[in-house]
Amino acid sequence: xxxxxVLGSFAVAATTLKAQTHRPRFHEWxxxxxxxxxxxxxxxxxxxxxxxxxxxxxxxxKSTLDAESMTDxxxxxxxxxxxxxxxxxxxxxxxxxxxxxxxxxxxxxNAYFVKAIELAGKLGVPYIGTASGKDPSKPFQEQIDExxxxxxxxxxxxxxxxxxxxxxxxxxxxxxxxxxxxxFTALFKGFGDSPYVGLQYDPSHLxxxxxxxxxxxxxxxxxxxxxxxxxxxxxWQVLRAGGINPVNKAHWWTYRIPGTGSINxxxxxxxxxxxxxxxxxxxxxxxxxxxxxxxxxPDFSExxxxxxxxxxxxxxxxxx
Numbered sequence: 142x143x144x145x146x147v148l149g150s151f152a153v154a155a156t157t158l159k160a161q162t163h164r165p166r167f168h169e170w171x172x173x174x175x176x177x178x179x180x181x182x183x184x185x186x187x188x189x190x191x192x193x194x195x196x197x198x199x200x201x202x203k204s205t206l207d208a209e210s211m212t213d214x215x216x217x218x219x220x221x222x223x224x225x226x227x228x229x230x231x232x233x234x235x236x237x238x239x240x241x242x243x244x245x246x247x248x249x250x251n252a253y254f255v256k257a258i259e260l261a262g263k264l265g266v267p268y269i270g271t272a273s274g275k276d277p278s279k280p281f282q283e284q285i286d287e288x289x290x291x292x293x294x295x296x297x298x299x300x301x302x303x304x305x306x307x308x309x310x311x312x313x314x315x316x317x318x319x320x321x322x323x324x325f326t327a328l329f330k331g332f333g334d335s336p337y338v339g340l341q342y343d344p345s346h347l348x349x350x351x352x353x354x355x356x357x358x359x360x361x362x363x364x365x366x367x368x369x370x371x372x373x374x375x376x377w378q379v380l381r382a383g384g385i386n387p388v389n390k391a392h393w394w395t396y397r398i399p400g401t402g403s404i405n406x407x408x409x410x411x412x413x414x415x416x417x418x419x420x421x422x423x424x425x426x427x428x429x430x431x432x433x434x435x436x437x438x439p440d441f442s443e444x445x446x447x448x449x450x451x452x453x454x455x456x457x458x459x460x461x
Contacts, residue, residue: 170414173229174460175423176449177369179439180205182222187441189226191450195421197270197367200233200257205439208235208256216263223264231421232268232308232341232367233261238316239274239296240287251295258296262303268367270308270341272317273328281327284318289331292338300337308341308367313350321350322357329364343369343425348403349394355405358412368413368422370456372402396427398448400455410459422460424452 175195176188188196200206206219223230235257241247254271261269274288296307309319309328318324325340332338342365344354358365373394380393387393399406413422427433431448441449 169461171461172413172419173231173421174453174456175229175231175421177234177423177425178441180219181439183440185222185226185228187446187449189228191446191453193449193453194227195229195231195423197232197234197369197421197423197425198230198266200235200260200269201237202253206233206260208260209253211260216260219264229421230264230266231423232270233257233266234270234310236270236272236310236312236315238272239291240276240284241274241316242276242278251291254296255299258299258303258305261305262299267304268306268308268339268341270310270367270369272312272315273309273319273324275316275318281318285327285331288318288328292332297335297337306337306339306366308339310341310343310369311346312343313346320346321352322360325357325361325364339366340364341367341369343371344404344409345369345371345373345396345402345425348373349375355408355412358409362412362416362418365413365418366420368418368420369425370399370422370452371425371427372397372399372404374402395429396433398426398428398431398452398455399424400452401428401430406456406459424449424456426452 173195175193175197177197178184178199180198185196198206200208202209235254237250237254238247239250239254241250257269274291276284276287279287292307300306309317311317311320313320319328328338340361342358344358347354347357374397376393379391383389383391383393385393426445426448428448431451432442432444433448436442436445
């Protein structure tokens with residue numbers, strides 16, 4: 142071994158030691174694990190009984206938390222129930238088209254969303270998960286510009302007053318441009334350093350679009366404030382026979398509870414833990430094998446509950 146080799150080895154070792162010294166140290170990882178669904182006292186009680194500490198609650202029109210019809214007495218009752226069971230609520234779920242091309246519908250949707258922000262403020266809910274908005278008649282960048290304008294004019298004053306942030310879920314069927322890294326990048330560039338927008342990250346939506354949910358989580362780690370836990374199973378035999386747009390309309394993918402689809406959850410949680418994520422992660426139960434296609438609600442059916450229970454059993458190996 143030459144002197145140069147020895148010195149080179151020492152340099153590499155010193156660099157490695159320096160990197161390890163500056164690697165962030167974390168205490169036991171204890172993010173809030175929750176479920177997503179309608180608000181009812183029975184659903185809150187179920188979540189608490191099963192050891193969940195968080196919920197994401199639907200707050201769209203005609204839901205049990207309809208922001209247009211909730212009275213002060215009803216708000217107080219919801220608060221009381223949540224306090225009784227020690228249940229945190231990380232987000233409302235309110236999906237609608239914020240830049241609806243129909244002026245009258247847009248005005249109605251904008252007005253409702255402001256009321257949802259105000260209701261979130263009353264209940265101390267920090268985030269609202271939604272779609273970005275979409276107008277397919279316009280070029281991509283014009284849609285981005287319009288989304289930025291509408292949010293700044295219609296929503297951000299209410300966000301500031303009520304301490305609420307708007308988060309985009311990457312749901313590709315919705316009125317949504319925030320479905321991929323391309324959409325995320327354009328939107329965050331448009332909004333600059335705004336403190337009122339971020340991501341409600343759901344890796345299942347990226348899987349069925351054939352994108353990498355792990356690398357995307359790394360790339361946008363600083364923008365993730367809330368998480369949906371849902372898996373996607375790809376039926377490869379069906380896909381290979383018919384492609385992504387099969388002429389016989391064959392269904393080549395389906396949502397599943399975590400652990401029964403294609404996502405590498407160990408790698409996904411490694412991203413969140415490595416960046417110090419301490420927010421909530423809530424199971425979104427859309428698995429047809431556990432009654433997601435036959436859950437009349439608003440109370441969870443027994444079959445639907447079992448999906449949450451089985452998902453938690455799997456997740457307990459990663460999430461305390």
